[in-house]
Amino acid sequence: MAIPKNIILIIVFVATLFSIALATPGTATFYTNYVPSACYGSTPQGSIIAAASDFLWDDGKICGKIFNVTCTGPTNPVPHPCTGKSMVVKIVDHCPGCGGTLDLSKEVFSTIANPIAGVIKIDYVQI
Template structure:
């Protein structure tokens, strides 16, 4: 990676920290998406009120799940997929806020479990959340995220 690319990454990170605050450390990972039905979930069972009106939510994978402690956590997520040789999968670079409602490896969330196992995604976003930051053809994206 050239020094110019590193400089641009550092500058983008500084802007991101300015926008989102510096309370938490930014993490980098992958995100995929899953489609309805979204319930039942590991966090809230079949309660339909668990789904935010914005439909911006996700299932947490890997260490983010934290044995269920992730339930209800809110994260700011931003697409960062881009390279010089491959067109970006990002629709934009604006962050969105999502709420964790499920485990990406839950046996009751088969779509999320499948997506997490195939992509290794830290976050498996609702379809609405994913499409808010990714281009329609993307199956997974690289993301920056931090707990709010």
């Protein structure tokens, strides 16, 4: 028996709302040198990636985890840094003392926010 398309759409919509409700607030910075990484050594993982702060690192258990990241606002005088977009990133590195919850690749940061901001408020959720 096939499930009607409208039921599938409702399930997807509710799941999206549920994941948004479970998002965790944090801050994000960005970086530009992606190799080597703490999780994958010299094996490149592309540029849609992030590094985890000490708070999330947990002895590397976060390596390879996937997160949806959304800019929620400024942390400094740069007004309206957010683009309204979200990105799905893979954790590939450790960022000890980086000053943010996640250190995003510059490509990711530039997609969700104006890089001039340098540091932004985010919501993130593991998917």
